[in-house]
Amino acid sequence: MDKPSDKKKFYLTTPIYYANSRPHVGSAYTTIVCDVIARYKRMCGYDVAFVTGTDEHGVNIEAAAEKLGVSPSELVDRNQKIFRDLWELLGIHFPPQHFIRTTELRHVRAVQTLVRRTLERDRGREPSKRAIYKARYEGRYCIYDNAYVSDTPEPADCPTCGRPAELVSEENYFFRLSAYQNQLLDHYKKVLDFVYPDFRFNEVKSFVEAGLRDISISRKSIKWGIPWPDDPEHVFYVWYDALTSYMTAIGFGEGHEGDLNPEFKRFWPADIHAMGKEIIRFHAVYWPAFLMAAGLLLPKQIVAHGWLLFEQEKMSKSKGNVAYAEPIVKVLGNDALRYYLLREVVFGQDGNFSRDALITRYNADLANGLGNLASRVLTMVNQYFDGTMPRPLPEDDRHALEQNAMHLAGAANRHYNDFRFFDGLQEIWNLVSLADFMLVAEQPWKRIADPANIPAVGSVLYKASESIRLASILAYPVIPDATQKIWELLGQTGKLADVRIDQVKWGDLKPGTRIGKPEAVFPRVDKEEASERIAKMEDEIRNPGSTQPAAATPSAGATGAGGAAAAAAPAPGAKIGIEDFAKVEMRVGIVKSAEKIAGADKLLKVMVDIGDEVRQVLAGIAQFYTPEELVGRKVVVVANLAPRKMRGLESNGMIVAASVGPEGRPVLATFTEDVPAGAKLK
Ligand code: MSP
Numbered sequence: 001m002d003k004p005s006d007k008k009k010f011y012l013t014t015p016i017y018y019a020n021s022r023p024h025v026g027s028a029y030t031t032i033v034c035d036v037i038a039r040y041k042r043m044c045g046y047d048v049a050f051v052t053g054t055d056e057h058g059v060n061i062e063a064a065a066e067k068l069g070v071s072p073s074e075l076v077d078r079n080q081k082i083f084r085d086l087w088e089l090l091g092i093h094f095p096p097q098h099f100i101r102t103t104e105l106r107h108v109r110a111v112q113t114l115v116r117r118t119l120e121r122d123r124g125r126e127p128s129k130r131a132i133y134k135a136r137y138e139g140r141y142c143i144y145d146n147a148y149v150s151d152t153p154e155p156a157d158c159p160t161c162g163r164p165a166e167l168v169s170e171e172n173y174f175f176r177l178s179a180y181q182n183q184l185l186d187h188y189k190k191v192l193d194f195v196y197p198d199f200r201f202n203e204v205k206s207f208v209e210a211g212l213r214d215i216s217i218s219r220k221s222i223k224w225g226i227p228w229p230d231d232p233e234h235v236f237y238v239w240y241d242a243l244t245s246y247m248t249a250i251g252f253g254e255g256h257e258g259d260l261n262p263e264f265k266r267f268w269p270a271d272i273h274a275m276g277k278e279i280i281r282f283h284a285v286y287w288p289a290f291l292m293a294a295g296l297l298l299p300k301q302i303v304a305h306g307w308l309l310f311e312q313e314k315m316s317k318s319k320g321n322v323a324y325a326e327p328i329v330k331v332l333g334n335d336a337l338r339y340y341l342l343r344e345v346v347f348g349q350d351g352n353f354s355r356d357a358l359i360t361r362y363n364a365d366l367a368n369g370l371g372n373l374a375s376r377v378l379t380m381v382n383q384y385f386d387g388t389m390p391r392p393l394p395e396d397d398r399h400a401l402e403q404n405a406m407h408l409a410g411a412a413n414r415h416y417n418d419f420r421f422f423d424g425l426q427e428i429w430n431l432v433s434l435a436d437f438m439l440v441a442e443q444p445w446k447r448i449a450d451p452a453n454i455p456a457v458g459s460v461l462y463k464a465s466e467s468i469r470l471a472s473i474l475a476y477p478v479i480p481d482a483t484q485k486i487w488e489l490l491g492q493t494g495k496l497a498d499v500r501i502d503q504v505k506w507g508d509l510k511p512g513t514r515i516g517k518p519e520a521v522f523p524r525v526d527k528e529e530a531s532e533r534i535a536k537m538e539d540e541i542r543n544p545g546s547t548q549p550a551a552a553t554p555s556a557g558a559t560g561a562g563g564a565a566a567a568a569a570p571a572p573g574a575k576i577g578i579e580d581f582a583k584v585e586m587r588v589g590i591v592k593s594a595e596k597i598a599g600a601d602k603l604l605k606v607m608v609d610i611g612d613e614v615r616q617v618l619a620g621i622a623q624f625y626t627p628e629e630l631v632g633r634k635v636v637v638v639a640n641l642a643p644r645k646m647r648g649l650e651s652n653g654m655i656v657a658a659s660v661g662p663e664g665r666p667v668l669a670t671f672t673e674d675v676p677a678g679a680k681l682k
Contacts, residue, residue: 010046011267012038013246015275016100019054019076020064022541023086024322025337025353026276026308026315032338033305033347033421034274035092039477040416043501049267051249052087053100054080057225058238059143066602069620069646072224076103086325091334091480100249102226102241110253111236111244112229117294129179131293137172137216140165151213173218173234180289181212187288187298195284196303196419197348200277204284215286243287246270246299269297277304303419306350308341315353323353327537331530333522335479336362342421342478355534359527366482370432370471371522374486376439377464378518380457384448389465389491390458391511401463402506404434405470409504412474416501421478428474435467465490466509473499482521489516543583585640586656586681587611588671594627600647606630606655610637611678618651621666636669636681 014034017027031052038050056076065075080101087093100107115132122130140149142158142165149165150156156165188194188205195201218234219225225235244252250268251261273283284302291298307314315322328337340358343365345351381389408427415424442460447453469490472483476496487496491513589608597603597618604622608615617637636656643652657666 007045007047009267009271010038010041010048011250011270012041012048012050012272012274013249013270014052015273015279016053016055016102016242016245017083018058018060019056019079019083019101020061022079022082023325024315025325025328025341026322028086028090028325028337029308029341029345030274030276030305031087031092032090032341034272035090036338036342036421036477037272037274037416037419039480039497040501042497043473043477043499045500045502049098049250049263050094051098051100051246052092052094053245053249054083054102055238055242055245056080056101056103057235057241059141059222059224062222062224063143066620069603069618069644069651073103076101089326089329089334090338098249100245102245104248106254107241107245107248108226110248111226111241113253114244114247114290114294115236115240116229117296118290121293121295129176131176131179132217133174133176134171135174135214136170137174138167138169141168142166168219168221170220172216172220172237173228174214175217175240175286175290175293176214177212177286177289178214180292181208183292184208184212184285184288191300193301195280196301200280200304200348201284204280207281208285212285239282239286240290243282243290246273247296270299272301272303273299274303274305277306280304305347306345308345308353309350310353312352323355324538324541326541327534328358330537331533332359332362332525333481335482335522336366339366339425339479343425344422346422347419355531356527359525359530362522363524363527365429366479366522367520367524369429370468370475370486371482371520373432373436373439373464374468374489375518375520377435377461377468378489378515380444380448381461381465381515382518384444384454384457385461387515387517389509389511389513389515390455390462392462392466393455393459401434401438401467405431405467405506406504409470409474413502416477425475425478428471431467431471431474435464435471439464462509462511465515466506469509470504470506472496473501473504476501485519485521489518489521491515582682583640584638587637587639588675588677588679588681589615589635589637589655590677591630591633591635594625594630596622596627597647597649603646604630605649608635608637608653608655609677610639610653611676615639615652616650617653617655618646618649619655621655621657621668624666625668633668634671634675634677 012034014031017023034050034052038048041048054076056072061072061076065072068075070078084099087099118131122132125131127133138153139151140153140156142149142161142163144158144161144163149158153167153169155167157163158165185205185208188201188208195204217237217240218228219237220234222235225237226241228234228236247253247264247268251263252268254261254264273287275283280302283299288298309315310321310323313321325337336358340361341351343361344357381387408431412424412427415421415427438460442456444457444460448457468486469492472486472490473496476483476499480497484496490509492509587610589610592607592609592614594604594606597605600622602620602622603618604625604627606617606619608617615637638654638656641653643650645651656669658669659665660667
C-alpha cells in the first residue's frame with residue numbers, strides 16, 4: 001500500500017456547527033454527505049483530510065447560555081460533546097485534531113495570524129486601499145439568526161424568524177469587500193466549477209456583479225469572541241472567526257516556521273468546502289476575499305446542498321420542527337439513515353424528510369433488496385456447496401450480468417465524482433435487481449434437485465455472489481457497516497475501505513473461498529412499531545424527563561435556573577398533552593429575602609417560601625428588580641426542576657416570568673388575589 005505521503009491529497013470540510021444547541025437530522029445531513037465523499041475519495045487512493053467542528057463564539061451562543069443560566073463555555077462544552085457523540089454514532093471518524101472548536105487556543109492563534117498577515121500586507125497599501133480599516137457601524141442585527149437584518153439604524157424585523165432586530169452602533173474593524181469585486185469575478189471566470197451546483201454559482205456571480213459592500217469583521221459589544229490582536233476591546237465577528245477554522249484544523253498559525261506548517265502546506269487549499277445553500281455567500285464571496293487579502297490560496301470548490309425540509313418547512317432549531325438522528329440510528333441502524341438521505345434527496349436540491357418514507361425505503365431497498373439477496377445467495381452456497389464458493393462455468397465468462405455490472409460500476413463512479421449520489425445508488429441497486437432477475441430466471445433452488453445441474457447452479461450462485469461483492473464495494477461509502485459485514489460473509493478479508501472502488505473488476509471473487517454463516521444484515525421492521533419507537537425517543541430528546549428539564553424558549557421565556565442546554569423547545573404552536581403539562585410542578589411562592597450575588601450582575605439569590613419549605617432559587621432578574629422590591633412578593637415557582645449550580649450556589653427551582661420586548665425584559669408572574677404559599681398551579 002502507498003504511504004500517505006505518496007498519495008494525492010484531498011482536503012474536505014463540513015461547516016462548523018453552531019454549538020448553541022444539539023444537532024438534528026439537517027445538520028447530520030451535511031456531515032454524512034461529507035463522510036460519503038471522504039470515504040469515496042479514500043477508496044480512490046487519496047490521502048484524505050476531513051475536518052468538522054463547532055462554531056462556539058458569538059451573540060447567539062451568549063444569548064443561549066444566558067437563557068439557560070450557564071456560562072457560554074459551559075454551554076459549548078456540553079453541546080460540542082453531543083456533536084462528537086453523534087458523529088461517533090454515525091460511524092464518522094477523524095483524528096482528534098480534525099475536529100475544530102473555535103474556542104481552542106490554536107484557533108485563536110490562527111485567526112490572529114490571518115488578520116496580522118493581512119494588516120502586514122496593508123502596510124504597503126495606500127490607506128484608501130487597505131483591506132482592513134476602522135469605521136462606525138450602525139445597523140440592525142438578529143441575534144437569533146446571527147445575521148444583519150439591515151445596515152441602517154431604523155427598526156426592522158428579521159426576515160427569517162420575524163423577531164425585532166437589535167440596534168448595533170459602534171466602531172468596528174471593516175473588511176473592504178467592495179475592493180475585491182473584480183478579482184472575485186475574474187476568479188469565477190477562470191475556475192468554472194468554483195461553486196457547485198451551477199445554478200447556485202450563477203446566484204453568486206449575480207450577487208457580486210451587483211456590487212459589494214464592505215463588511216464589519218469585529219464587535220465591541222460582544223465579549224464572547226477572539227480578541228483583535230493589539231486591540232482587545234474588539235472581538236472578531238463570527239464569520240471571519242468561523243471560516244478561518246478550515247485552516248486552523250490543518251495547522252495554520254502553528255509551529256516555529258512562520259504560519260505555514262507542513263500539514264497546512266500539504267493540505268491547503270481545501271479541495272471542497274461543503275455546506276447548506278444558505279451559507280454559500282460567506283464561502284464563495286467573503287472567504288475568497290479574506291484569503292486574497294492575506295495572500296493565501298483559495299479553496300478549489302464550494303459545494304452546496306439544499307435543505308432538508310420537515311413537512312415542507314426548513315428544519316430549524318428556532319422553529320423547533322426538527323427530527324433527530326439518534327433515534328433513527330438506534331431503531332434502524334446507521335446505514336438506514338445514510339442510505340435514505342443520499343437516496344431520497346437529490347443532492348443540491350431541497351428534499352423532504354419523512355419518517356414514513358425512511359422506513360419504507362429501509363424495508364424495500366435494504367431489507368428486501370440488498371439484504372435479502374445476500375442472505376438468499378449465501379444460504380444456498382452454504383446448503384448446496386457446503387459453504388465453499390462454487391466456480392462459474394467457462395461459457396458463462398462473458399455473461400450479460402458481468403457486462404452490465406462493469407458498466408454500472410463505471411457509471412456509479414462517475415456519479416460519485418459528480419455528487420450525483422442519488423443516481424449512483426440507483427445504478428448499484430440496478431445491479432442488485434439484475435442479480436435478483438437472474439435468480440428468478442434460473443431458479444437454482446429447483447434445479448439443484450437434479451445432480452446434473454450442480455455445475456450450472458454453482459455458476460449462477462457465483463455470478464450472484466460476485467454481483468453482491470461488487471455492489472458492496474460500490475455502496476460502501478454510503479452504507480459502510482452492512483457492506484463490511486457482507487464483505488466478511490463472502491469470505492473476503494481486510495477492510496472494504498481499503499479496496500479501490502475505481503478499479504473494481506468482475507471475477508476477483510475466488511472460487512473455493514469459504515463463506516460465513518448467513519445472517520440478516522438488514523432485519524425487516526414493522527413500520528408502525530419502528531415509527532412509534534422513533535417518535536418516542538424523539539419526544540424524549542425534545543422533552544427530557546424530570547432529570548433534564550426543557551429549556552425555556554426565547555419567546556416564552558421564564559427567568560431563573562434549570563434547563564438542559566441541548567433540549568429543543570417544541571415548535572411554536574405545537575400542542576402538548578396534559579400529561580406533559582402535569583410534569584411541571586408549579587407552586588405559589590412568597591419571597592422571604594433576596595440579595596445580589598458578588599460577581600454576577602444578572603443574578604439574584606432569592607429565598608422563597610413554597611408552603612412546606614423555603615427554597616433557594618437563583619433568578620436572572622437583577623437588572624430589572626431590586627432585592628427590596630421582591631421581599632413579600634408572590635411569585636410562581638417551578639418546584640420540581642433538578643437542582644443546578646451557578647457561581648458555586650445551588651438553585652432549586654425557577655421563578656416564572658414573562659419575557660418582554662427584544663431584550664427579553666423579565667416581568668414576574670404574580671397574583672392579585674390572596675393565595676397561600678405552596679398552592680399548586682394546574
Ligand atoms: N456556524 C455556521 C457555519 C460556519 S462555517 C465556517 C452555521 N452553522 S449551522 O449549525 O447553522 O449550520 C451548519 C450546517 O448545517 C449548514 O451547512 C446548514 O446548511 C446545515 N443545516 C442546518 N439545518 C439544515 C437542514 N434543515 N437541512 C440541511 N442542512 C441543514 O451555519
